[in-house]
Amino acid sequence: MTDLKAFRCACHEAARRTGGELTEFRVSDGPTPNFHQAIIAYxxxxxxxxxxxxxxxMALAVPRAMEFTPAREAGPLTFVDFPDLAAALTAAPGFRLxxxxxxxxxxxATxxxxxxxxxMRYWEAQTLGEGLFNYWD
Incomplete structure (x- = not known):
């Protein structure tokens, strides 16, 4: 189980270091998605x-809606590179970016x-990102 407090602290610190602002912290407490999101605004x-x-x-991605209304996004995430933020998050102890x-x-698979x-076979995951960060039930 991921330590939410440590994740939140890592995101706050990374946002501070990179001139961003943590504007939203979305906790996944239902069966889907299988990931939490911290939204950092620049x-x-x-x-x-x-x-x-x-x-x-952890990974960096285009923010996604996690609410059911009007419709929940459920496709694969779009992963992005943001070097300054990545460097700040790499310093977070206990996490791998x-x-x-x-x-x-x-x-x-090995x-x-x-x-x-x-x-992986049932949901036809094509990439590592689809396997790790998903909306599967």
């Missing part, structure tokens, strides 16, 4: 720091034994 864009609920794995290239790449191969 003058020209917003970035979501996403963290898997069951593992200390994955890059957009890693997440947009293929899934190597490197990710905790990923359910049955789920």
């Amino acid at each position: 003058p020209n864009r917003k970035i979501a720091v996403v963290c898997v609920r069951d593992a200390p794995l 994955l890059t957009a290239a890693e997440l947009d790449g293929p899934i190597d 490197k990710w034994p905790r990923l359910s191969q049955q789920d």
